[in-house]
Amino acid sequence: MTGSGTTRCDRPPCPGEVTATGYCDTCGRRPAAVSTAPARRDRDTRPGPTGTPPRASAVLARATGGEMTLPDVSVLDPSELIDADPRLPSDGRKCGKDGCREPVGVGYGDQPAAPTGYCPRCRHPYSFVPQLHRGDVLGGQYRVEGPVTHGGLGWIYLARDTRLDDHPVALKGLINAHDATALRVAEAERRFLTALDHPDIVRIINFVSWRDTGYLVMEFVSGRSLRELVTPAGQERLLGGPLRLEHVAVYGCRILDAIDYLHGRGLLYCDMKPDNVIHHGDRIKVIDLGGVRRIDDHDSVGVITPPYLPDEELYRAPDPAEPPAPGGGRRPRFTKLTDLYTVATTLRELVAAAEPGPAIAHDSFGRLLARATAPETGARFATAAEMAAQLRGIWREIHSLSTGEPHVAQSTVFSPGADPLHAGLGAVPPPDHWLRPPDRPAPDLDLAPPPPERVAVRLPVPIPHPAAPGPARELHTCATSLALGALDAAEQALLRACQLLGPAVARHDWRIAWHRGLLLLAKGDVHDDGAMQRALGMGPGARPRARHWFDAVCDALPGEPAPKLALGYCAERAAEPEAAERAYLAVWRRDPTDGAAAFGIVRIRLGRDDRAGALDVLDRVPAHAPHHGAARLAMVRVHVGWRGEQPPTAEDFRAAQRLTSALSLDGGHPEGEERVRLTAEVGASALRAVAAGALIPEELDPGPLLGDRPDERALRERLEAALRELAERARTREEHAALIDRANRVRPWSRF
Template structure:
């Protein structure tokens, strides 16, 4: 089916997708519809046996009986070309097979034969139960988002093969494109334009766009539940989530087991069912969907440059963590980190910056530099010091905390409003003012911790951090701000290797942010791993040329390698 589409290269914008074109919708209609080649789960009263699969060299059966529960199955299309549903929708033919049966292309005879998609909803001998099920799902017709297929109507039709029992159908806008499951095959075969280093940018763009749709559903108190490649359509240069059959109301506790696909379902949902459904289950599905796509990229030419591959790995690792508390907390939070990684890969590939202010870290005017190239004082000349004539510029560990970006306070913290007010108080006076704050506040304690580090009072800073950890409570193991401040304390102690471990935790939590990469670049440089330091510094500097600390770091590395001209080029 995918061969019928033409796929053209994307535009230059980082979020631009290749353009999928189809000459005619009728080209999608199957001449001889066949059932799914690998069979399907029976599903009758929870039966998990596979029915209709090829067996002992024999082809798949279109109809028969479940070998386990003996319930009949029938994969032949229930609708034929020319059938009229609801006195309005004329069937053109079958275009695909989904979890609830065949999907048909039809024409709306009351709206100038506009194309629509028809999909089986339910087949139930209890007509009252069918009508109830249809009415309960009508709220889905109210959904309105460009990334979600629009549901137009629900209709019922007597099935002549089943003594006239009613069958329910859902009528949706028709989206003519390829599913991400088909795109996955293009990636595996390295079909243009999925054959080069821009591939990961396209995959991340899919993630950002899908998360817009998922975030909209979450805002409507709905869970998608069954996010997977076959449920996302790439049409033209856009995407749509195309199957709302599994949508679940947030907090819903009845209605039977949720519709999920095991390979894309979060571990807690597999273990506990509907009671474990939250937004984080959907985000797990998004992560697994992107993972399915990138796992097909086995050619070196498809790999992202520089640090991009590692940042991508970490963003997926967080999205698909077994512990739901370690995953992203919302679609917006996950999208922000995907977007950061996308811009990083885009800038590394093109050598062209993609700056955008961070929403998590405030910029700092200080530089991670200790007078690079400074001519030494007279005593060095008189004493004949054997060290290099020009200073390397690498700052001492205890100097680094004051030169790193500063985390914005958590807006949900009681002290966030106070910390948002600019102040020119020195660190001593600021500590006095913050200690007067009347409410328990972890953010107040973290700010006091940094003020103590400014004064060189390391033990006082450690006490403030300990109080912040206590106030954070059960969320402390997952709070990246605590890891960040622990790293600052380790630097104040001169324990750079320990600081690197803490900064690495922040990088895993925020793979799209500048700040942890800048800090890790310094740690790697200080510990002598210049190749790794260069990867971190380049990821920051290429993305945003105003990040002076990364430029000075790259210059120091080039000087250390004997490349004075390269150092001058960077600083120029």
């Protein structure tokens, strides 16, 4: 303590003192210990698609750092922004007297509007003339240079802080000093906002008075508003080129970070729009905090921009018990969902002006905006953290598809899936491969997707929602019953989960939709009865298939790879290879270790005879991936496999033998059955090519699969030996006889 009512400023190297006003008398800032104190987090954790585990808030903290960068926008000298001829808003404003709100300051015909005058309805005075002039000094510290622009409620002036080497600051006063609403909002700004300290929100430094008018002292943000980005000319001016979809995703994450900060302190923003976000340098600032209000404030008149508000705020029927707003009508009842809606409408405007990104990523962005603005509030995002987590995932999708760079991140809502779902392509052929009739040639590579009952129990599993323990237990029972093949028990557990949630919540709960899709896959898309439809509040004739439910999950979680993986499988199974490949690529580009997506792409490319494209995907599987060995084995089989009458080349056999030397078969044992079966498959393919005249033996190199002397006789002897060894390992007498018979058929003719 240095004196009565003062303390030392704790913001080095400032030597000033914090007075009774709460601000330093030198730097004009609040103490760091006050402005950075933690506040209560008020998060919505209700069940359903609008709830998210608390850990999702960590995603938001990362959204403003790392690789999610913005182009660097040049910052103008603040003096260049001074308006030499400040004029009132061209569309005028509302009368400031409570209960009137008649338009004032509007010109008629060719006549310009008068900057001062009286309301034509109630005769209340108005004035839009700037009250500060160059050279005025406020609070003995802030020297005015001139007006810059006007916000929704007040003129913004450039001033210099004479105690901090003429550092630029912004002064915000009132456009209409007689406006009672504006006076109340200014008081709200003073009361709520001076305690805020967030890097993406304009900082309120001080509050000073001048001739009976109060002015907020704010940091001066010398940048450009996002409003300029809605035109090509503005994009060129700000960014030096077109606005890209990934830029919009970064803007969204940073805006949501700021909104989440306000929500955590019990505040709503209420007036988000492109005009209220400034891009400066490589950062943003949310400005114009005049509309900020307490979450529980249902009485004060809001500062709003109707085109950005949800319909329920604009057209909500008046409550008879609700006192009327000044001038009649109703008061808006803003919630967190209102803020998220305005963020979505802001982003939608920017998306419409941006260069389209990859088609599936553009679709993901559209799904995010659709959920945030859904007609039913129960279907929307409940928190800024939840919405930002999905937008972060969409950014990864856009960036990885555009650049080819992976962006791996652990999901906060799905447990990782370990099964590559390679459908046999990444494993050596089973003994049944050799038990076909002797006159039937070796089959082509099996490119069919894995069976749905296997996929149903191998896809990633949702992380239970902590705020819904009862439904979570039933969903766990459903998943366990699915894994055991007890489909009726799984159905009943899922039905009980729906009943615990109730139709209004269950029909929007993505975990319900996910398990419903898995159950239908396991049952072959066959419905038993309408009990589930009734529990979800659906009509009796609605009988959607698994693909519908996975699509609903993708609507709810557009930034998650798991629902896209499921949609890719459904499209592949429905013989829609283009749609399947788009979905698989969206997953695999983000995370090359995802085996299910990688093998899905491989099957599709092989199906259109793109062997090189399939091998490229398999070759890109990283060494640390759990299915790296399966991918290497699949490369061997793709190299030596036949597609119809198209044989592999000599180079294919060389590549296969190089790859085989590094394979870990039979747990590393050099003489195990897997190696014998693979040797038989490669040898049979080579023998077929030589016998058909597609290859001459001299083109084949010796190696671990073809032996030391790969001519036709040696190939036959080696294949015969492999088949006889498999016969010794046969499971039944019939298998043994069939394998011996096949070995006899391939053995070379005697030399005598």
